[in-house]
Amino acid sequence: NFLGKLNYGAVPVLTAADQLLPTSVCTRSIASILESRVIDYDAMDPEAEDAFYVADMGEIVRQQARWHKLLPRVEPFYAVKCNPNNMVLKTLASIGTGFDCASKGEIQMALDQGVDPAKIIYANPCKQISHIRFAAAAGVRMMTFDNADELRKVKGAHPNAQMVLRILTDDSRSICKLGTKFGASMSAVPYLLRTARESDIDVIGISFHVGSGCFDANAFGEAVILARKAFDEGAAHGFNFRLLDVGGGFPGNNAAGTGVGFQEIAAILGPTIDRFFGPEVRVIAEPGRYYVSSAFTLAVNVIARRVVPRDAVKTMTPATTASATTVSGPAPTRDDHPSYMYYVNDGMYGSFNCITFDHAVVTPQVLARSGQFLYGQSTLSQDVDFPCSVWGPTCDSIDCIGKNFSLPEMQIGDWLHFDNMGAYTMCAASQFNGFKKSAIIYTNTEA
Numbered sequence: 001n002f003l004g005k006l007n008y009g010a011v012p013v014l015t016a017a018d019q020l021l022p023t024s025v026c027t028r029s030i031a032s033i034l035e036s037r038v039i040d041y042d043a044m045d046p047e048a049e050d051a052f053y054v055a056d057m058g059e060i061v062r063q064q065a066r067w068h069k070l071l072p073r074v075e076p077f078y079a080v081k082c083n084p085n086n087m088v089l090k091t092l093a094s095i096g097t098g099f100d101c102a103s104k105g106e107i108q109m110a111l112d113q114g115v116d117p118a119k120i121i122y123a124n125p126c127k128q129i130s131h132i133r134f135a136a137a138a139g140v141r142m143m144t145f146d147n148a149d150e151l152r153k154v155k156g157a158h159p160n161a162q163m164v165l166r167i168l169t170d171d172s173r174s175i176c177k178l179g180t181k182f183g184a185s186m187s188a189v190p191y192l193l194r195t196a197r198e199s200d201i202d203v204i205g206i207s208f209h210v211g212s213g214c215f216d217a218n219a220f221g222e223a224v225i226l227a228r229k230a231f232d233e234g235a236a237h238g239f240n241f242r243l244l245d246v247g248g249g250f251p252g253n254n255a256a257g258t259g260v261g262f263q264e265i266a267a268i269l270g271p272t273i274d275r276f277f278g279p280e281v282r283v284i285a286e287p288g289r290y291y292v293s294s295a296f297t298l299a300v301n302v303i304a305r306r307v308v309p310r311d312a313v314k315t316m317t318p319a320t321t322a323s324a325t326t327v328s329g330p331a332p333t334r335d336d337h338p339s340y341m342y343y344v345n346d347g348m349y350g351s352f353n354c355i356t357f358d359h360a361v362v363t364p365q366v367l368a369r370s371g372q373f374l375y376g377q378s379t380l381s382q383d384v385d386f387p388c389s390v391w392g393p394t395c396d397s398i399d400c401i402g403k404n405f406s407l408p409e410m411q412i413g414d415w416l417h418f419d420n421m422g423a424y425t426m427c428a429a430s431q432f433n434g435f436k437k438s439a440i441i442y443t444n445t446e447a
């Protein structure tokens with residue numbers, strides 16, 4: 001029972017992202033937190049209409065249990081980059097995951113949680129020398145490389161490093177391809193291993209990353225087979241490889257429509273590892289989105305709207321929607337079949353940067369309408385949906401969350417929610433135009 005191991009101390013509640021870390025969390029359901037925040041709130045509270053997240057640490061714990069069930073041999077090292085939120089790191093550290101860090105700052109974040117340096121892998125093949133020195137001083141030895149220059153840097157800055165060679169695998173079946181930037185081709189492997197041997201640098205194993213949003217589970221199996229070839233090459237160069245790192249790219253829970261599910265990947269990956277690698281080989285992975293995606297729900301307030309009449313919809317372009325073709329005035333009837341432009345208080349410069357950087361597909365759902373709490377309810381039977389676009393709060397026209405949504409008519413002050421918002425969202429959010437990052441309310445639900 002992982003929940004028993006969680007210990008946050010006392011006093012929780014609401015805190016702005018990246019500000020004060022709450023030291024404990026409540027166990028209320030996500031629905032009840034959303035309801036009290038959007039329905040039963042103090043109207044005089046100046047932050048009452050601000051966008052906010054509900055983050056369920058219990059979901060992270062459940063993902064951990066699922067991981068252990070389906071991939072018992074593979075030790076997860078959480079990819080900090082995906083969501084370096086303190087509460088997330090605290091939760092993961094308390095349930096014993098390792099950490100994949102890409103910089104000095106991320107290593108420090110893991111160390112701040114009391115993580116053993118042996119449970120950290122510095123998984124960035126191209127590192128700044130001062131950051132390598134920092135890792136050496138902190139006792140972090142495992143780090144990846146994919147080029148000979150990196151070996152020379154490590155030789156000077158961290159001679160006791162345990163290097164892991166990141167190989168290039170086929171990422172053509174993934175939405176986010178990482179092979180364009182990192183990974184040594186199999187033809188470069190002998191040269192790199194020779195260089196490491198001549199430099200007296202220890203190479204302890206092989207890593208890969210099939211890319212994120214993988215839509216063919218076979219990509220993981222094929223990558224393991226390539227890693228086996230690289231292991232054999234290692235033996236031929238006198239190395240005793242003992243670590244296989246199968247990278248990240250595992251989908252989050254409920255990540256509908258974004259590729260294959262975790263279960264399908266595990267069904268191929270687990271047996272392929274067992275077939276090609278004996279028990280003497282330690283197997284780790286670097287999951288990011290898998291742990292956090294479904295743990296975060298974002299609620300946004302409709303702060304403004306614009307009604308686009310039916311005839312204008314046909315010819316609507318981004319340039320014209322904001323001016324000539326729009327109207328204000330009496331509310332449209334259903335017969336008018338208007339389109340709506342809704343302006344909400346988090347956008348592309350905030351949490352929704354994931355649309356640009358992570359190729360995320362997001363779907364707005366009605367949370368509260370005309371004071372009615374509708375979370376988890378289908379509004380279809382109650383009302384007609386209209387075509388709409390949803391825009392972020394800044395003055396930039398690229399701040400558009402989506403142009404082709406379909407929602408019942410929303411009024412100013414109503415609420416939308418977006419599920420699965422925990423991965424690559426708030427970590428890269430800016431405060432452009434003076435809009436602060438969305439606050440987070442934490443909970444820790446049980447199953």
Ligand code: PLP
Binds near residue numbers: 100124212287288
């Ligand atoms: N490991 C490395 C080296 C990465 O670059 C990334 C993501 O970019 C991850 C792990 C995590 O990937 P994901 O969040 O898709 O699991």
